[in-house]
Amino acid sequence: MVKQLTRMTLIGATCLGVLAGCTTSDSAAVYSKSQMRQAQNVEFGTVVSVQNVKMEGENNELLTVGGAALGGLAGSEVGHGNGSIAGAIVGALAGGFGTKAIQHSAGTKPALEITVKLDRTGHMISIVQEADIPFVAGQRVRVLTGGGNDRVSPM
Incomplete structure (x- = not known):
């Protein structure tokens, strides 16, 4: 027994x-198969703040x-x-x-809440994503939006 x-x-x-x-x-550097060949809007901006947060496991x-x-x-x-x-x-x-x-x-893992001021409109947005890419205030970034899979990536 x-x-x-x-x-x-x-x-x-x-x-x-x-x-x-x-x-x-939930990494900005990882795309799912369904996200392939999907157009994304690209805006440029500057990181205003970065907060360490935790992403709850699913x-x-x-x-x-x-x-x-x-x-x-x-x-x-x-x-x-x-x-x-x-x-x-x-x-x-x-x-x-x-x-x-x-x-x-x-499943709980470190994540970042990245607040970005967009160049074109001056609007402030915040995106939470996996903490696998470092970001700092003042850094220039690209913000990709579309299909509910928004992400911030370094320029």
Whole structure:
């Protein structure tokens, strides 16, 4: 029984790791396939301020269901008859809620809130994106907008 639980745990961890690698990026330097060959409006501006913020992790329902299923399997190994049914229910709940909590905390990553004054209009805009490209106040930037995927990139 311990050997079977260890095997299920290893399989579950591998599946969760593979599925977690399927997350999307909020980097200004990464484009999804659907964003390819899409026109974007380009404006130029100057960075007014940069604030460090945190980007909350997203919940992947497939991972949550997988965690619940693995928890249910592990819980069903407890006892026999009605005991294994109760164990499966408790295990599924624990697996689902646990997976959801892990996704939320593990998916949180550093981001930047970049405030830019646009040259053409003088309007101020703010865009939050992954903190993989450094920005500083006074820096000249390009602001790309369109399709709900706005981004700031260095010139």
